[in-house]
Amino acid sequence: MRIGIAGAGIAGLTLAWLLDGVHESVVLEARADLGGNLRSQRFIDTHGTPRMVDLGVHSVSLEAFPLFSRLTNALGLGADDWVSAPASHTIEVAEQEAPFFQGPLTASAGDEEAEGDGLPPRDAGQAVTTLVRESAKWAARGLDWQVPLRDMVEPWPWPTALKENVVYALAASLWGCDLxxxxxxxxxxxxxxxxxxxxxxxxxxxxxLRHGMQDVAWRLAAQLNSADLRPGTALRGIRRAGDRLAMVDATGVPHEVDAVVLAVPADAAARALQDLPDAETARRALASYRYADINQGLHLDPCYVARAPRHRSTTNITVEGSWALGCIRRRFEDSAEVYVSQLDHRANLPRRLLARTTFRTLLPTPAMFAAQRRLGPLQGRGGLHFAGHVVARGATQEAAVATAVDTARRLGCDSARLKTLAPS
Known part of the structure; x- marks a missing residue:
């Protein structure tokens, strides 16, 4: 078969890699670069040393992401290619001198007092402990994905400041929305x-990754043999071509295929389906998705972190009014530092701004998860499939790769590469 794939993010590229040698594929990507939210930037640090740093997805947990870990192993990435670091957070509130919270997002040993429906936390640290423990309980008891965060948090007997500056601030900084x-x-x-x-x-x-997370995308592309990879070529629409489908690119060229996999944002997928009358149900579901734009900047000056170096963490969040703005601090082996920060809603930009880029982040709203349930039964109908974040359960590389694996199986792929990703 010949498979058309729209989108060369981690899901689309992984799917093409899995199908390679079993089915032919043509991959259309609107951006000139590959990897979607995997965006690595080369720069020269203050020591004059060339570095790679990520403006998009900047880290993963290989222990928590077994599928993604097996994929990177299959691509030839070994232990020496990865750098491990503690995942710590600092939350600052504007006009307060001391950090509101500093530490890892984990439960504290021996601290059992604060529970969501029990006593109020004594401080922000205990609030984080409670959040971590309650989050685990929600997952363990299968809380419905359509339940809003506020329905779970507002009944807690917490001061408003803890709810906003801990729970809502952590979520807001990740998805680029207000509190x-x-x-x-x-x-x-x-x-x-x-x-x-x-x-x-x-x-x-x-x-x-020492050479940047985008190295995963580049390695996937480099190992494609039977795929026609076309960066800088957006999908304009899809139409029926007899028993087949035709993907029409931005230049008007049709690419006839046996099936189409849409691994693009929901609005782009909906536009591509406009000329397919039997795709109305899918278009209505896709209309429920909402995005936030985040402008990210790479800079050398520590303008968005705590003044005292001892108060700086891997992830630094500043709560200013209704916004919680994130800054990632990357520290290298020789103590050189660089920062990747959200630039939106800042009073001043960094003086030493080296690069900037814009991302669209999908907001995981209850309406989105309701739409995912409607898309589920449509998978494969009329040769149309969905992959990537529009059908992923979480905003992680693990979830994106899982959608590629599921799609490869629906397309009848039984490749050696697919077997390498199966649990041992």
């Missing part, structure tokens, strides 16, 4: 990022 919107996101989606499985009292570790 009010963060409270409306899916509680399960937020919990998926904070339900920590590390032992109580320990600090979780995350991993970054």
């Amino acid at each position: 009010a919107r963060a409270s409306t996101l899916s509680a399960r989606a937020v919990a998926a990022l904070f339900a920590d499985e590390a032992p109580a009292g320990s600090t979780p570790l995350t991993q970054t």
Whole structure:
């Protein structure tokens, strides 16, 4: 078969890689670059040393992401390619001198007092412990993905400041929305990022790639033999061509295929389906998805972190009014530092701004998860499939790769590469 894939993010590229040698594929990508939210930037640090740093997805947990870990192993990435670092957070509130919270997002050993429906936390640290433990409970009892975060948090006997500056601020900084919107996101989606499985009292570790996370995308592309990869070529629409489908690119050229996989944002997918009368149900579902735009900047000056170096963490969040703005601090082996920050809603931009880019982040709203349920039965109908974040359960590389694996199986792929991703 010949498979058409729209989108060369991690899901689309992984799917093409899995199908390679079994089915032919043509991959259309609107951006000139590959990888979607995997965006690595080369720069020269203050020591004059060339570095790679990520403006998009900057770290993963290989322990928590077994499928993604097996994929990177299959691509030839070994232990020496990864750098492990403690995952710590600092939350500052504008016009307060001391950090509101500093530490790992994990449960504290021996601290059992504060529960969501029990006593109010004594401080922000105990609030984080409660959030982590409650998040694990939501997942364990199968809380519906359509339950808003505020429905779970507002009944807690917490001061408003703890709810806003801890729970809602953490979510808002990740998805680029304000605190009010963060409270409306899916509680399960937020919990998926904070339900920590590390032992109580320990600090979780995350991993970054020495040559940038986009190296995963480049390696996937380099190992494609039977795929026609076309970066800088957007999908304009899809139409029926007898018993087949035709993907029409932005230049008007049709690419006839036996099946189409849409691994693009929901609005782009809906536009591509406009000329297919039998895709009305899918278009209505896709209309329920909402995005936020985040402008990210790479800079050398520590303008968005705590003044005292001892108060700086891997992830630094500043709560200013209705916004919680994130800044990632990357520290290299020789103590050189660089920062990747959200630039929106800042009073001043960094003086030493090296690069900037814009992302669209999908907001995991209850309406989105309701739409996912409607898309599920449509998978494969009329040769149309969906992959990537529009059908993924979480905003992680693990979830995106899982959608590629599921789609490959629906397309009848039984490749050796697919077998390498199966649990041993």
